[in-house]
Amino acid sequence: MTTATAAGTATGTAAAAETAAAWEPPAWPERAFAVSDPVAPRSPEGLPLAPQRIVHAGANVEARFAYLPHEAFNAHIDETIREALGRLAEAGSAPYRPAAGTGLSERGCVEGSTELGADELLATLPGPGVGLVLACDAVLAAGSVLGIRVRVVLGEPGAVAEDRTSTLYADTASGAVLRPSELWRTEAEAEIWGGLVEAARREAGSLSLAEIADPSEAQRDELRDALGSAEVADDGSLVVRVPEGFSAAELSGLKPSDRVVALPPGASAPLLSEAGASLIAAAASGDYTGPALPAPGERHVDCTLVPCVAVTYDDGPSALTPALLDALAERRAAATFFMLGSAAAAFPDVVSRAAAEGHEIGNHTWNHPALPKLRAAKVREQIDTTSATLTGITGRPVTMFRPPYGEYTGATLRAARLPAILWSVDTNDWKGPPPEELVATAVGTPVPGDIVLMHDIHAGTVEAAPAIIDGLHDRGFTLVTVSQLHGGAAPLGVGVGAGPDATRG
Secondary structure, eight states: OOHHHHHHHHOOOOOOOOOOOOOOOOOOOOOOOOOOOOOBBOOOSSSSHHHEEEEETTTTTEEEEOOSSSSSHHHHHHHHHHHHHTTTTTTTTTTTOOOOOOOOOOOSSSGGGGSSSSSHHHHSSSSSSSSEEEEEEEEEBBEEEEEEEEEEEEEEEEEEEEEEEEEEEETTOOOOEEEEEBOGGGGGGOOOHHHHHHHHHHHHOOOOOOOOOOOHHHHHHHHHHHHOOEEEETTTTTEEEEOOTTOGGGGOOOOOOOOOEEEEHHHHGBBOOOOHHHHHHHHOOBBBBBBBOOGGSSSOOTTTSSSSSEEEEOOOOTTTTHHHHHHHHTOOOOOOOEEEEHHHHHHHHHHHHHTTTTTTEEOOOOOOOOOGOOOOHHHHHHHHHHHHHHHHHHSOOOOOBBGGGGOHHHOOOOOOOOOOOOEEEEEOOGGGOHHHHHHHHHSSSOOOOEEEEEETTTTTHHHHHHHHHHHHOOOOOOOOOHHTTTTTTOSSSSOOOOGGGGOOO
């Protein structure tokens, strides 16, 4: 029997070995982290972003960014830009004088711009040499949270001196600004380290199940760099970009093929800080439901960074003013209207609309007298009656006035008891210049900080408004109110302008 069996085996005639039908090959233990794609930027269209752009040929700057309905975020982006500009010796010293037709009306975040190569970004600079590029992308808009990725690239002749990316999450409900590094519990670092290493070695094809050692202090620093780059995906996963310097003994000899891993919402819960848990919950709640942007005249804008100009209109409102308001609204531009009390009383609906749409309403007296010719009591009557009329219509206090013809004295100012706001660019639109001449003056003359004088009682002025607004935008200006130009409040003294010798106002 034994001999036969042996012979049968040798000649291949024995029966096949039995198999276990329920057997399955060993599988990797379930893991939390998994190789992933980076968080994809999204189109800024439809999001509450106020687009901005700074292009300065003298300082060699190209900065595209956006303000949000979130003051803490806006303060941070201003600080980021100011700090970045501080690296350039020429920043702020060269005059800002882009010509008409420069094409700077396109502004704000450009989808995918933060993922371009550093050389591609530096190629957008106005000139060669040392220069600064700032780009941004929207990466999250869910619940009350907006996520913005900002990249700063500093170039030197033939080299990239600096290239850094950061992401901020602005919670419009709480007012908090969260950095990715704040999303994690500090005591969870060892567990997060293990997950990152495990994901990397599996992706590299390692068969090892050896226990992963806790990170050293140097490795914890690498880990913090990685966690500082984490972003929230639409499904609530936390996506971590593993830095190039990421290393561990367990990865020795391996070449991980991917540098991005993700932690699904369920697996991340024990690792998150309270702030991180709130952010993930917001991301999982669906579309953005936070506030819209304020009206242009009520939005945040730092006119010490952004080139601003205040366009002002005197002597209205009139039957022409609604068309002007239409042009401003369509172009998301702000203006200041110095209104006559008598005209406001005749067109209260227009006054109400201008205020509701965020424009600033100033006092231009009741019926446009030359104030230095009046006694103090009459000056007060002109100013106080007009302010009462305007406040009665808008529900808002009047904080400034413009003296007719730009004429004033010390006695006038004391009687008026409001800051007098003049102008620095007089378009002389009341003379009825040809449309192209009016547009050329209003668009080509201003420099940052200027106050432009026009009148919304002249058909030519209102008809030219779209071209003037577009032309100023094209030069890179943001159109703001007088208060926005001065940091959000009316200046305390006489504003810039032509003074007592001005011909109209």
